[in-house]
Amino acid sequence: MKTCLMLLMGAILLASGCSHESSAVRQEPDTHLATGTADESCNTVPARIWALINNGQFAEAQALIAEAKASGLIAAPMAARMLDRISLLNTRVGQLPATLQRARDFPSQLKDYTLFEVKQMLEREDFSLATKAQLNSVVKILQNPKRLMEKL
Amino acid sequence: MTHLSVEELVKKFETARKAGEHERGNPEQLRLLRELAEDCPAFTPNLLYLARLQQVIDQPGRSPEEVFSEIQRLLELAILGSGRSAPVVLELGNFLDTFQNDPLSAMKLYEEGEQKALATLEDTWFFKLRYWNLERTKESLEKALRLCVLVEQIFPEPNTYLEDEIQTTKRLAAREGLLPDPNSSSE
Numbered sequence A: 001m002k003t004c005l006m007l008l009m010g011a012i013l014l015a016s017g018c019s020h021e022s023s024a025v026r027q028e029p030d031t032h033l034a035t036g037t038a039d040e041s042c043n044t045v046p047a048r049i050w051a052l053i054n055n056g057q058f059a060e061a062q063a064l065i066a067e068a069k070a071s072g073l074i075a076a077p078m079a080a081r082m083l084d085r086i087s088l089l090n091t092r093v094g095q096l097p098a099t100l101q102r103a104r105d106f107p108s109q110l111k112d113y114t115l116f117e118v119k120q121m122l123e124r125e126d127f128s129l130a131t132k133a134q135l136n137s138v139v140k141i142l143q144n145p146k147r148l149m150e151k152l
Numbered sequence B: 001m002t003h004l005s006v007e008e009l010v011k012k013f014e015t016a017r018k019a020g021e022h023e024r025g026n027p028e029q030l031r032l033l034r035e036l037a038e039d040c041p042a043f044t045p046n047l048l049y050l051a052r053l054q055q056v057i058d059q060p061g062r063s064p065e066e067v068f069s070e071i072q073r074l075l076e077l078a079i080l081g082s083g084r085s086a087p088v089v090l091e092l093g094n095f096l097d098t099f100q101n102d103p104l105s106a107m108k109l110y111e112e113g114e115q116k117a118l119a120t121l122e123d124t125w126f127f128k129l130r131y132w133n134l135e136r137t138k139e140s141l142e143k144a145l146r147l148c149v150l151v152e153q154i155f156p157e158p159n160t161y162l163e164d165e166i167q168t169t170k171r172l173a174a175r176e177g178l179l180p181d182p183n184s185s186s187e
Helices: A002-016 A038-042 A045-054 A058-070 A076-089 A115-123 A132-149 B006-018 B027-039 B044-053 B064-081 B086-099 B103-135 B138-154 B160-175
Strands: none
Touching: A045 A058, A045 A076, A058 A076, A076 A115, A076 A132, A115 A132, A132 B086, B006 B027, B006 B044, B027 B044, B044 B064, B044 B086, B064 B086, B086 B103, B103 B138, B103 B160, B138 B160
8 A cells, every 4th residue: 555655656756746936836834834845845745735736637636635645644634625625726617607607798718617727827828718807707706606605 | 563583583594594405595595585684684694694695506587787786785784784894894895806896995895804803813812812821731821822923923013911911921931931031032
C-alpha cells in the first residue's frame, strides 16, 4: 500500500513538476504550516494536492486524495475540503438555475465551461468567448450557490 | 390582525423550512415563506432565508428581473429589521455585486459588515480571555496566551476591556512561569 502510494506520488511529482512561480498555484492555508524550504513544503502531500487542484488536474488530485486519506497522510476533514474545492471549480455555467441564466447579458455561450475554465480565461486575459465583465460576473454567480447552500 | 408571538413565528419558519426538505424551493415552500414574510416583515431570519433560497432555485414562470427585485426588497427589509446586522449587510452587498452590477455600493456594505463582525469578534475574544483568566490554570492561561498573539495581530489597538484582559493574562502567565520575563511581555 505504502509503496504503491509512494510510486503514485513520485509519478505525479515527476509528471507535473513543482511550479511555485505559476500564478495558478497559490499557497493554501495548510501549506503555511509546513516548515522548511519552499521545495520541501512543495513536496508535502497536501501541498502537492493543492498544487494539482490549482492547476486544474482534478483527476490526479482526486486519486492522490483517496490514496493519502486511506494511508492516513491527510486527515478526513482536509480531504473533504480538497474535494469540495474540486467540486466548486468543476461547477459548469450551465448547471446554474435556469432563472439566473435568463438574466440580461448572461453569457450562455459559456454554458459548457467550468468555473475553473472561466477563471483561467480571466487570468490569461482571454476575452475571445466573452467580455471581461461577463467573465467576472459569471465567476461571482458560480461561487454563489454553493456558498448559499451552506446557509440554507 | 393579532400579533404572532416570537415562538409562533419560529415554529412557522421551521415548518416552512421543512416544507423544502425533499425539493428545495417548491411552490408550497415558497408560499409558506412569503406568507410569513408578509405577516411579519420584521422577522429577519425568514426574509434572509427567502432571499438566499431564490438565488439557488429555478422559478420557471418568473423573469430574472422580477426575482431580483423581490430578493433586493427582502434584503433591504432585513437590513432595517435587523438593525443592520453583519450577515444581512454582507448578503445585500454580495447580491448587489453579483446580480445588480453595483460593486461600489457592495464594497461599502462589505466594509460595514466587516466593522460589525470585527466588533463582535473583539467582544468574543474579551469574553474568552476573561473566562480563561478567571479559570487561572496552567492550561487555561496557555490557551489565553495563544489567543493574545492572535488578538494583537488583528487588533493592534484593542479596546480598553480587551487590553486590560490581555495584560491580566500576561501577568498571570508570568506568575505561572509561562512567560520568561513579565516586564518584557507588556510591550
